[in-house]
Each structure stands twice: as C-alpha cells, then as structure tokens.
Amino acid sequence: MLNEIHQEPTGQVALYETEDRYQSLLTEMFGQRFTDYRQRWRETSERGRPGDFPLSLDLAINSGCQLRCLMCPLQSRADGGQVRLMDEKLFSRLIDQAREHRLPAMTLGLASEPLLNPRAAEWTAAAVRAGVMDIRLGTNGLALKETVIKALVDSGLTRLEISVDAVRPETYQDIRGGRLDILEKRIEQFLKIRASAGQRTPLLRLSFLKLPRNQGELEPFLERWSGLADLISIQEPIWFPGSGLPKPPGPVKSIAPNCSQPWQRLAVNYDGSVWPCCSWYGEALLPFQAGEISLAEIWRSQEMDELRRSLSSTDGHFPPACEPCEC
Numbered sequence: 001m002l003n004e005i006h007q008e009p010t011g012q013v014a015l016y017e018t019e020d021r022y023q024s025l026l027t028e029m030f031g032q033r034f035t036d037y038r039q040r041w042r043e044t045s046e047r048g049r050p051g052d053f054p055l056s057l058d059l060a061i062n063s064g065c066q067l068r069c070l071m072c073p074l075q076s077r078a079d080g081g082q083v084r085l086m087d088e089k090l091f092s093r094l095i096d097q098a099r100e101h102r103l104p105a106m107t108l109g110l111a112s113e114p115l116l117n118p119r120a121a122e123w124t125a126a127a128v129r130a131g132v133m134d135i136r137l138g139t140n141g142l143a144l145k146e147t148v149i150k151a152l153v154d155s156g157l158t159r160l161e162i163s164v165d166a167v168r169p170e171t172y173q174d175i176r177g178g179r180l181d182i183l184e185k186r187i188e189q190f191l192k193i194r195a196s197a198g199q200r201t202p203l204l205r206l207s208f209l210k211l212p213r214n215q216g217e218l219e220p221f222l223e224r225w226s227g228l229a230d231l232i233s234i235q236e237p238i239w240f241p242g243s244g245l246p247k248p249p250g251p252v253k254s255i256a257p258n259c260s261q262p263w264q265r266l267a268v269n270y271d272g273s274v275w276p277c278c279s280w281y282g283e284a285l286l287p288f289q290a291g292e293i294s295l296a297e298i299w300r301s302q303e304m305d306e307l308r309r310s311l312s313s314t315d316g317h318f319p320p321a322c323e324p325c326e327c
Contacts, residue, residue: 002226009045010255015205016232025200026158030133037104037133044263047312050304053101053296056134057094058267058278060110061086062117067140069176069244071209073280074111076242083116086270090291091123094268097295099130109138109161110267110278116143121151128156136161137202142178144186149193152202159231160202162187165209167220175213191228207233211245238325240280255325256318262307266295274298276307281325 002016005023026034041055064083065074074080098106106127108114114137117123127135137152141162152160164183166172172180190204206229208214208221218234226232238255239245261277268274272291275282285307288298298304310319 009258009260012236014234021230045260047260047263050263054266056105056265058107058110060112060270061108061114063112063270065113067177071237071243071245073240073242085117090272095126095130103132105134106132107136115139121155124155124157134158141183141186149190153194153197153199157202159205161205163207166214167217171214203230205231209235254323256322281321285321
C-alpha cells in the first residue's frame with residue numbers, strides 16, 4: 001500500500017512510500033534540525049517568508065547526458081551530449097556558503113546526468129562534511145557500475161533518485177533511448193551493495209513520468225518496484241521547446257500561480273549561471289553568476305523579490321518565461 005507523503009503545490013510531482021522511511025530515518029539522523037527544515041519547507045510551499053538563504057541548492061556539477069530522452073530539450077541541443085565539468089573552485093565556493101548558512105538540502109543533477117562527473121561521489125561527501133542533511137542525486141542510473149555505487153553508498157548521500165518511466169524494454173528504448181535490462185540490473189545491484197554495507201542510505205527513489213508512450217505501464221511499474229524502492233515519484237510532464245513531445249494543444253495551463261520554487265531553492269548551472277528554479281524555463285530569468293556574487297545576495301536581491309511578486313500576482317500576469325511552464 002502506497003501512502004502519499006508529499007505533493008508539489010503545482011501538482012506536477014507526487015511522492016509516495018510504503019513505509020515511513022524518509023522522515024523517520026532523517027529525523028533519527030539529524031533530530032530537531034531536520035524537523036525544523038521540513039516545517040520550513042511546508043511553509044515556503046505556501047509561499048511563506050523565504051528567509052535569508054535558500055533551503056535547497058540544485059547543482060549541475062556537469063553538463064550533458066548520454067541519453068536523448070523524449071521529454072528533454074537537451075536532445076535538440078548540438079552540445080547536449082557534451083560533458084563540461086563545473087569548475088572545482090566554483091563548487092568549493094558554493095560548499096563554503098552552504099556550510100556558512102547551514103544549508104539543509106542539496107540536489108546534484110540539474111538539466112544533466114551528474115554521474116558523468118567522475119567526482120560526483122567525492123563532491124557528495126564534501127556536501128556531507130559541510131553539514132547538508134538531505135542530499136539528493138538525480139540520475140538515469142545507467143552509469144551505476146559497482147565502483148560508482150560503492151562510492152555513493154560510502155559518501156553519505158541521502159537519496160539516490162533514478163528515473164525509470166517504463167516496464168517494457170521497447171517503451172524505455174522509445175522514451176529514453178537506452179536499455180531497460182541494464183538499468184534494472186544497476187538498481188538491483190545498488191540494493192545488494194547497500195544491504196551488504198549495512199547502510200540504510202542512500203534511500204532509493206524511483207520515478208515514473210506519465211507520457212502517452214507509457215500509458216498502461218504505471219500499475220506494472222508500481223507492482224515491480226514499490227516493495228523495493230524507499231520512495232516512488234509519479235510525475236506529470238512539462239513541455240519544453242526542443243523536446244520530442246508535441247506541444248499541448250489549446251491554452252497553456254501554467255503552473256506559475258502555484259510555483260513555490262523561488263521561495264525554496266536556487267539552482268546553479270555548471271557554468272555558474274543561476275536559475276531561480278530547477279526548470280529549463282528558469283534558465284534566463286536571473287542575471288547572476290555564482291562565481292561573482294554570493295548566493296545570499298542573490299536570494300535577497302531585487303530580482304528575486306520581483307520574481308516572487310510577479311508569481312504572486314492576482315491579475316494573472318506572470319513573468320513571460322514562467323507563462324509556458326505548465327503541467
């Protein structure tokens with residue numbers, strides 16, 4: 001039996017679990033500090049006071065991906081498969097700020113495949129040492145070879161988040177351009193290695209993005225994985241220009257009226273450019289470079305305040321870049 005434990009205000013992502021693992025385990029590990037963080041997350045989900053520093057920092061520790069997924073705009077970019085690593089000095093600068101401001105959460109993997117960075121586990125461990133509690137790594141999972149899995153388990157990573165989206169090999173090939181049998185072996189190997197190490201983390205989250213190509217596969221997906229994964233994410237698609245999905249017909253149902261990301265997180269691309277959210281639509285919304293100005297200054301900037309005011313507009317006039325962001 002799956003229990004819903006969280007839903008994004010936009011309705012785009014719903015998170016489920018069969019047992020109380022995430023909240024109970026991290027509360028056990030971090031005590032009141034974790035409880036306070038989750039309370040602040042709920043408050044900011046309702047666009048409460050954003051505070052002096054983001055609750056989560058989303059990092060593209062590299063660019064590029066080895067897949068060409070149907071729903072991803074990377075597939076249309078000439079450099080979509082090109083891997084460029086985030087500069088180590090920039091990463092260290094961000095980690096120093098995370099430590100200074102007691103950042104609660106971090107995601108490694110923004111608009112890219114983070115396991116293409118050979119230092120992904122090493123940089124995860126650096127975030128752990130900086131005191132970040134809830135560290136997530138989002139991946140397609142195909143690079144999870146034995147040495148990589150062991151390094152991630154040893155790093156202190158909190159959540160390993162793998163996109164699956166299919167139960168039939170031909171569906172997976174159609175959507176992601178990869179081999180489902182390889183992915184399933186990687187997931188099973190991760191579970192064995194984590195168990196043999198006597199570790200409860202990283203918690204495993206598997207996601208299913210509902211698309212026309214995988215209709216009828218959600219229930220088999222849940223049957224296959226709900227007893228093995230710690231968390232299950234069921235997602236609605238967002239259309240991006242350059243993806244392989246057809247543009248939805250009719251008027252756009254923008255998620256802007258319910259978007260709370262600029263109250264909760266900042267994202268930093270591999271090149272230092274700063275986004276106010278984890279969506280491709282946020283790519284050009286801010287004029288900042290994280291190597292030139294502190295994250296705290298960005299968070300309290302006039303530009304961020306204006307974005308929040310615009311998203312809170314009661315007249316339906318949202319920032320032009322946010323208008324097409326829909327579910």
